[in-house]
Amino acid sequence: MTEQPFRPREKLIERQKYFQSIHKHTYLKGPMDKITSVAIPIALAASSLYLIGRGIYNMSHGIGKKE
Template sequence: MSEPPFRPREKLLEKQKYFQSIHKHTYLKGPYDKITSVAIPVALFASSLYLIFKNA
């Protein structure tokens, strides 16, 4: 007895073709990935530098 898949196979193949056709880094392929992969780490880095040099 097997479980039904989470998504239909056609949808999965469609998404695979879409992501394989994009020529970006794999962690920047989604619409909001630039926010989570670039903006948040840069903001954390900037705020940590500010706090380091404020106390120094």
């Protein structure tokens, strides 16, 4: 018993040629890779820097202390 492939062989060869012809870094070759490899880490870094800055500001001014 043989399994059917996930994609037809022609599509696979076509995609291999496409990815091998691109001269970018490996992690940026796909169409949605800029979102997962660039945008999400930048957003996480920016939000963490904002929260750290807000925490330092609140500590230095004594805002939000529990009684």
